[in-house]
Amino acid sequence: MRSQDIPENPLVTGVIQAYRFALAPTPEQDDLLRSHCGAQRYAYNWGLALAKAVMDQRQAETTYGIPDTGLTPPLNWSAYSLRKLWNHSKDDVAPWWGENSKEAYSSGLANLATALTNWNASKHGARRGPKIRFPRFKDKRRSMSCRFTTGSFGLADSDRRHVKLPRIGVVRTHESTRKLARHVERGTARIRSATITHHGGRWFCSLSVEIHRTDPAPARPASAVGVDLGVKSLAVLSTGEIITNPRHFDLAVPRLRRLQRQAARRSDPDRRTRRQPSQRWHRTRARIAKLHNAVANARRDSLHKLTTHLVRTHGTVVVEDLNVAGMLKNRRLARHVAGVGMGEFCRQLDYKTAWTGGTLHVADRWYPSSKTCSACGAVRTKLRLAERTFHCDECPLVLDRDLNAARNLAHLVVGFADGTSSPSCGATRNEPAGNPRQTRTARAAGIATGSPGPHPGQRRHRKETAASSTGTHTRFR
Numbered sequence: 001m002r003s004q005d006i007p008e009n010p011l012v013t014g015v016i017q018a019y020r021f022a023l024a025p026t027p028e029q030d031d032l033l034r035s036h037c038g039a040q041r042y043a044y045n046w047g048l049a050l051a052k053a054v055m056d057q058r059q060a061e062t063t064y065g066i067p068d069t070g071l072t073p074p075l076n077w078s079a080y081s082l083r084k085l086w087n088h089s090k091d092d093v094a095p096w097w098g099e100n101s102k103e104a105y106s107s108g109l110a111n112l113a114t115a116l117t118n119w120n121a122s123k124h125g126a127r128r129g130p131k132i133r134f135p136r137f138k139d140k141r142r143s144m145s146c147r148f149t150t151g152s153f154g155l156a157d158s159d160r161r162h163v164k165l166p167r168i169g170v171v172r173t174h175e176s177t178r179k180l181a182r183h184v185e186r187g188t189a190r191i192r193s194a195t196i197t198h199h200g201g202r203w204f205c206s207l208s209v210e211i212h213r214t215d216p217a218p219a220r221p222a223s224a225v226g227v228d229l230g231v232k233s234l235a236v237l238s239t240g241e242i243i244t245n246p247r248h249f250d251l252a253v254p255r256l257r258r259l260q261r262q263a264a265r266r267s268d269p270d271r272r273t274r275r276q277p278s279q280r281w282h283r284t285r286a287r288i289a290k291l292h293n294a295v296a297n298a299r300r301d302s303l304h305k306l307t308t309h310l311v312r313t314h315g316t317v318v319v320e321d322l323n324v325a326g327m328l329k330n331r332r333l334a335r336h337v338a339g340v341g342m343g344e345f346c347r348q349l350d351y352k353t354a355w356t357g358g359t360l361h362v363a364d365r366w367y368p369s370s371k372t373c374s375a376c377g378a379v380r381t382k383l384r385l386a387e388r389t390f391h392c393d394e395c396p397l398v399l400d401r402d403l404n405a406a407r408n409l410a411h412l413v414v415g416f417a418d419g420t421s422s423p424s425c426g427a428t429r430n431e432p433a434g435n436p437r438q439t440r441t442a443r444a445a446g447i448a449t450g451s452p453g454p455h456p457g458q459r460r461h462r463k464e465t466a467a468s469s470t471g472t473h474t475r476f477r
């Protein structure tokens with residue numbers, strides 16, 4: 001592949017990445033977008049009702065003592081066969097089907113096929129993670145989305161302000177599509193699918209793109225930086241840099257409280273009396289959603305700025321594996337921890353270090369980064385959360401608590417560079433418990449978005465490129 005002619009710097013990585021654009025549709029296009037999302041939901045619910053009916057029928061027949069061979073045949077829930085069934089019955093159940101692109105129905109049925117497959121795998125223990133419930137019917141107000149995988153979609157040729165969607169036509173975007181357009185024109189990107197979603201009062205078009213990224217290598221490849229994520233400040237770096245916490249949520253709380261009081265005064269839905277919510281209640285809910293959205297956007301932005309700064313500057317980033325789920329259970333910490341977005345921070349670092357050819361080290365959850373002295377290595381037995389300054393028992397060190405922790409994290413990797421062990425020989429993988437040097441090397445993530453994953457060939461290509469161009473890449477599957 002391309003790996004031979006790639007210069008050592010910058011690094012070219014083949015990844016699957018999403019480009020998401022906020023849309024500014026005309027009222028007619030807005031109707032069409034809604035119609036397509038409705039069509040997707042209709043097909044999904046139709047297929048789900050069918051699957052349920054067949055399953056219930058088979059169960060009833062079993063209770064009557066009908067042998068297995070005499071039962072109603074089970075429903076084949078592959079996307080292909082669901083689509084075939086839909087095409088047989090669409091004239092009867094949805095005579096209006098021609099109003100929307102056929103992709104709308106296909107995407108609903110494909111989603112259903114995935115949901116049923118996941119549920120089935122989970123039920124039979126073939127899938128890791130928490131148990132997956134049987135799919136539920138989609139309701140009108142939530143889950144507004146529709147995916148296009150065939151037909152004419154992508155960037156419009158005219159200018160760099162429009163996307164093209166089947167049947168819906170050319171829709172204006174809020175932001176420029178220039179960056180993606182240039183990739184497409186150069187032939188370094190291929191658009192695989194387009195998904196429209198409605199979220200927080202706005203339409204979005206997310207383009208899934210197979211792309212060869214060119215990222216500058218870190219400015220200081222040999223440097224290792226420890227990052228202590230805090231509550232008081234967003235992060236403290238071992239270099240002494242302090243990134244202040246923007247506290248977007250705290251700033252929005254007064255407005256949020258006001259809106260929630262407003263919603264409480266309005267006629268909300270009531271399940272017992274089956275009261276329908278008023279239009280005014282819906283309007284306030286939309287305002288609340290918009291505010292939450294603004295907070296989430298601001299938070300994402302500051303996190304992206306921080307993680308990009310880290311991977312562009314330092315060759316190695318060391319973070320702590322924080323027990324985020326556990327901290328969220330602590331009532332006093334929960335709001336602040338969730339407000340910083342620690343899980344998202346690590347996720348971004350993971351894929352961004354892969355892009356720049358850097359390394360991400362995740363220190364073990366039990367590594368006492370706060371209790372260890374960064375000057376002499378003595379470990380204190382107790383350190384209350386309220387103690388913001390670290391006083392060493394063994395030496396005269398007095399240091400800010402978070403800075404001390406960040407320096408300890410950086411020392412974890414500096415130790416490797418000293419020659420005690422080489423990162424490329426796999427010493428950074430889990431070692432026996434109790435080892436203070438215990439670190440886990442992050443898994444390679446070739447994608448910027450959670451899904452869909454890259455196909456196997458692509459992932460291998462990226463890893464090869466990364467390894468050949470940096471030499472010290474310590475990522476393991």
Ligand SMILES: [Zn+2]
Pocket residue numbers: 373374375376377378392393394395396397
């Ligand atoms: Zn000390």
